[in-house]
Amino acid sequence: xxxxxxxxxxxxxxxxxxxxxxxxxxxxxxxxxxxxxxxxxxxxxxxxxxxxxxxxxxxxxxxxxxxxxxxxxxxxxxxxxxxxxxxxxxxxxxxxxxxxxxxxxxxxxxxxxxxxxxxxxxxxxxxxxxxxxxxxxxxxxxxxxxxxxxxxxxxxxxxxxxxxxxxxxxxxxxxxxxxxxxxxxxxxxxxxxxxxxxxxxxxxxxxxxxxxxxxxxxxxxxxxxxxxxxxxxxxxxxxxxxxxxxxxxxxxxxxxxxxxxxxxxxxxxxxxxxxxxxxxxxxxxxxxxxxxxxxxxxxxxxxxxxxxxxxxxxxxxxxxxxxxxxxxxxxxxxxxxxxxxxxxxxxxxxxxxxxxxxxxxxxxxxxxxxxxxxxxxxxxxxxxxxxxxx
Amino acid sequence: xxxxxxxxxxxxxxxxxxxxxxxxxxxxxxxxxxxxxxxxxxxxxxxxxxxxxxxxxxxxxxxxxxxxxxxxxxxxxxxxxxxxxxxxxxxxxxxxxxxxxxxxxxxxxxxxxxxxxxxxxxxxxxxxxxxxxxxxxxxxxxxxxxxxxx
Numbered sequence: 276x277x278x279x280x281x282x283x284x285x286x287x288x289x290x291x292x293x294x295x296x297x298x299x300x301x302x303x304x305x306x307x308x309x310x311x312x313x314x315x316x317x318x319x320x321x322x323x324x325x326x327x328x329x330x331x332x333x334x335x336x337x338x339x340x341x342x343x344x345x346x347x348x349x350x351x352x353x354x355x356x357x358x359x360x361x362x363x364x365x366x367x368x369x370x371x372x373x374x375x376x377x378x379x380x381x382x383x384x385x386x387x388x389x390x391x392x393x394x395x396x397x398x399x400x401x402x403x404x405x406x407x408x409x410x411x412x413x414x415x416x417x418x419x420x421x422x423x424x425x426x427x428x429x430x431x432x433x434x435x436x437x438x439x440x441x442x443x444x445x446x447x448x449x450x451x452x453x454x455x456x457x458x459x460x461x462x463x464x465x466x467x468x469x470x471x472x473x474x475x476x477x478x479x480x481x482x483x484x485x486x487x488x489x490x491x492x493x494x495x496x497x498x499x500x501x502x503x504x505x506x507x508x509x510x511x512x513x514x515x516x517x518x519x520x521x522x523x524x525x526x527x528x529x530x531x532x533x534x535x536x537x538x539x540x541x542x543x544x545x546x547x548x549x550x551x552x553x554x555x556x557x558x559x560x561x562x563x564x565x566x567x568x569x570x571x572x573x574x575x576x577x578x579x580x581x582x583x584x585x586x587x588x589x590x591x592x593x594x595x596x597x598x599x600x601x602x603x604x605x606x607x608x609x610x611x612x613x614x615x616x617x618x619x620x621x622x623x624x625x626x627x628x629x630x631x632x633x634x635x636x637x638x639x640x641x642x643x644x645x646x647x648x649x650x651x652x653x654x655x656x657x658x659x660x661x662x663x664x665x
Numbered sequence: 666x667x668x669x670x671x672x673x674x675x676x677x678x679x680x681x682x683x684x685x686x687x688x689x690x691x692x693x694x695x696x697x698x699x700x701x702x703x704x705x706x707x708x709x710x711x712x713x714x715x716x717x718x719x720x721x722x723x724x725x726x727x728x729x730x731x732x733x734x735x736x737x738x739x740x741x742x743x744x745x746x747x748x749x750x751x752x753x754x755x756x757x758x759x760x761x762x763x764x765x766x767x768x769x770x771x772x773x774x775x776x777x778x779x780x781x782x783x784x785x786x787x788x789x790x791x792x793x794x795x796x797x798x799x800x801x802x803x804x805x806x807x808x809x810x811x812x813x814x815x
Binding site: 410411414419422423424426427472522524527 | 740743759774
């Protein structure tokens with residue numbers, strides 16, 4: 276059931292500083308580019324901003340000075356993924372702590388993520404940023420945590436890697452229609468199955484693509500957003516979710532994660548149901564996460580994602596079309612649009628609900644989007660966004 | 666009085682890369698002597714992982730490192746082909762990591778290298794027992810297939 280806050284807070288502007296393997300820019304420059312674009316998109320300037328919802332990579336004080344925002348009365352510097360920044364901004368505007376909040380997120384390919392990144396002298400001087408590697412070679416945490424639970428999932432349901440391959444192929448096929456996606460070569464199931472194994476059973480095509488880039492969003496009241504040039508996209512329902520036992524190794528099982536908590540709480544606050552959803556944007560930082568979101572959010576039961584994807588597969592376009600209509604990560608997701616740590620999913624929701632996504636990728640007449648963000652351990656969230664009808 | 670005669674300086678010398686804290690110091694003191702320890706509450710007898718100074722079940726502060734068998738079953742497994750350098754691990758062959766649920770308590774798990782003569786993968790749910798291996802960063806607990814099962 277809808278809550279007092281439902282649809283009262285809106286995203287009034289969005290802009291992406293494009294994600295590519297290497298922008299040759301600092302994180303601050305990319306954030307500035309995204310924020311300037313989002314403000315222009317919303318028909319606003321720095322003087323209209325009184326809140327900054329920032330990241331740990333570029334703190335809000337740094338950005339405020341760089342953008343020339345005269346005064347702010349509220350800010351935060353949240354960890355990834357970007358729903359933290361978006362939800363914080365929503366509550367700040369709802370509470371009156373700020374009226375117009377600039378939300379931003381940036382990724383910068385740190386030298387720890389690849390050999391090519393390590394060879395870049397600028398990145399070496401930058402340090403590891405938020406990509407601090409695991410120091411214990413035997414710990415099943417971070418990426419290894421996802422790999423081990425992916426293996427458990429396949430084992431428990433008698434499935435093989437083609438399940439995850441469908442997630443990867445769907446993302447890549449969609450990215451072919453997104454001119455801003457970082458990976459734009461077609462991908463077949465055979466390509467997927469031949470990909471280099473990193474952490475069994477997950478290959479390099481099962482994990483998000485390290486990229487440079489930034490997204491920014493203008494968050495304000497729906498009432499105020501209606502006076503601005505763009506059609507407001509409202510936050511209808513949202514929840515985070517975290518379970519008591521949330522450590523990768525100690526997690527009870529995949530049926531007791533933050534995903535279930537976020538999904539149940541979000542649906543309890545929503546008038547929309549799964550039947551109302553026009554576009555589905557599940558987080559896919561690892562393919563197993565998207566696989567599970569189909570099941571946890573209610574499209575199918577545990578272990579049924581493979582059958583579900585197969586049943587709704589468009590063999591001509593090599594992508595998922597739920598009931599021949601609902602697209603899944605039409606921007607390409609983290610695996611192909613780029614490892615945006617969730618900001619790409621919210622950006623795509625806004626573009627879809629404004630009817631501005633490119634041809635073949637736009638769901639015609641989309642009014643309701645479902646975004647499920649984060650994974651199993653300590654970063655799950657879900658939200659329904661709607662095109663404002665006011 | 667600590668249960669171990671070894672000095673704190675020695676722990677930092679023998680485990681130069683380990684994230685040693687006041688919460689897990691006892692665990693590493695045990696490793697020096699190849700004793701596998703897990704934090705256990707003396708008020709409610711529950712074990713917990715990762716190591717903490719307060720019991721997450723009853724919130725008692727009377728927590729101490731207690732010996733465990735290291736025997737249990739493999740709950741999670743992955744062979745990884747990339748990982749932290751400096752431990753002498755051959756990632757080309759793949760580094761087999763097992764997460765083992767200890768027989769002492771349901772849900773209590775430790776991770777470690779899975780060791781077999783033929784280098785095979787662990788089977789999920791197979792029974793294992795403790796073995797100590799030596800690495801650049803000191804004595805390290807690892808797991809071998811259970812001798813009871815063979």
